[in-house]
Amino acid sequence: MGGWDPRAAVQMRASQERLLSTQEPCLWTGDVQLAEPFKDALWFKFVKRVCGICVWEGI
Template sequence: MLFRFGVILTPESSDVKVYILGSREEMGNWDPRGAVQMRASQKLLLSTHEPCLWIGDVQLAEPFKDTLWFKFVKRVRGTCILEGSGPSHDRCCSYDETNMVDGVYCVEHGGDSRNNCHPIGHWIEETGHTDEMKHTTSFYFSVAGQKAIHFSR
């Protein structure tokens, strides 16, 4: 079964790479060397201040209905950074057939709508918070500082 994961984070640099790491063999079995790379929804060269959606697909073998644990990982200049501050910030996914969208299982699917996979996760900071307001505020101040009317998105 194909599982789709999504996370929003603001990259520190244009060379950041984001991965999914988890309790399954297909997700590295908690070894960052086996994590699955995600793809950015936009070119990072445009701005390292703008929050970016990262999407990753993982093909899970049977038994895919078992609960799985995962977290997002980023690599910046060769350094591996796991979200949160240890196992207390691991994410959990329990299979729910209503999260199927066009044959893809969408992790963190919200509501009863079958047309999208939102809301998606936000990067968990070391403090345990997502700090969405901090990232949004930083982004708007960056745009204002450039005296830009239109940004990349």
């Protein structure tokens, strides 16, 4: 989707404006359009941008 380049990442949106608590985060959604028929495996990781620095999921 973004070729592992954080600058090309799919923008995500929070489903709620305020978090209920840090233990119960909200759902994040993003839209992706795939060409049909799509038969390849889809691999992805989440990236969070903190003060301009990209933090990869699982690090």
